[in-house]
Amino acid sequence: MTIELFREDAYLKECEATVMAVTERGGIVLDQTVFYPTGGGQPGDSGILIPADGRRLRIASTVYDRDSGAIVHVPDDSGEVGQDLPAVGTAVKAVIDWDRRYRHMRMHTALHLLCAVVPCGVTGGQIGVEKSRLDFDIGEQTLDKEEITAQLNDLVARDISVSANWISDEQLDRNPDLVRTMSVAPPRGAGRVRLIKVGEDVDLQPCGGTHVKRTSEIGPLRVSKIENKGKRNRRVNIVFADQAGRDQ
Structure with missing residues (x-):
């Protein structure tokens, strides 16, 4: 299995x-990677792979292979037909599109703050470079856009630390309230x-995504829209x- 370097240090570029x-579809599997694969509402990383000869193989996205569970780096063939794929055993430098990843990190952490501000079950979510969202089962509650915006920015301004640790499956079973997502385990x-x-x-909940170290890194936020679903x-x-x- 690929060593997931991004899991321990999201700031590795x-x-x-x-x-x-190399998969039948031309996807590339590495022994270790800084590329985050699509999951938990967060898009997979893009970037480049650079073999010793200096070629730059563009990677459009990164995904998990459904059958093997391997992390697959998907080459970008949009601009030219058939980029030359490196052979098995080739040494490469893997470099992510850091600007895109860092925005995902900021957005993903912001959604954790949104979970704290809206204390309801989460029924869905999506992270993007420009916009992100969470769906909530609010019951009889009402949500105010300006109030949520103010509470989010208060948490950002407080420069709160963000950390990760691991618990066993058994510990999670004994603490089911840690799971906020109602549709995805x-x-x-x-x-x-x-x-x-x-x-x-x-906020404290299971999550495999990438996050910033302090809430101040997120920057000011705004609730652009609350939709009735x-x-x-x-x-x-x-x-x-x-x-x-x-806002759209």
Whole structure:
């Protein structure tokens, strides 16, 4: 299995790696990687792989292979037909598109703050470079866009620490309230589950994504829109505050 370097240090921008396999569809499997694969509402990383000869193989996305569970780096063939793929055993430098990843990290952490501000079950979510959202089963509650925006920015301004640790599957079973997502269960199978903790009592829940170290890194936020998605379901969309007019 690929060593997931991004899991321990989300700030790694590149690493040395060896090509372990090339899939039938041309996906590249490395022995270790800094590329985050699509999961938990967070898009997979893009970037480049650079073999010793200096070629730059563009990677459009990164995904988990459904059958093997391997992390697959998907080459970008949009601009030219058939980029030359490195052979098995080739040493490469793997470099992510850091600007894109860092925005995902900021957005993903912001959604943890949104979970803290809206204490309801989460029925869905999606992370993007410009806009992210969570869907909540709010029951009889009402949500106010300006109030949520103010509470989010208060948490950002407080420069709260964000950390990760691991618990066993059994520990999670004994603490089911840690799971906020109603439709998607935390990833299991490895015998342990990763928890993301914001401050001492702001938010604590299982999550495999990438996050910033302190809430101040997120920057000012704005709730751009709250959508009615059913009798009990509300979709809360957030954007970075400097993205004026990008509310859709």
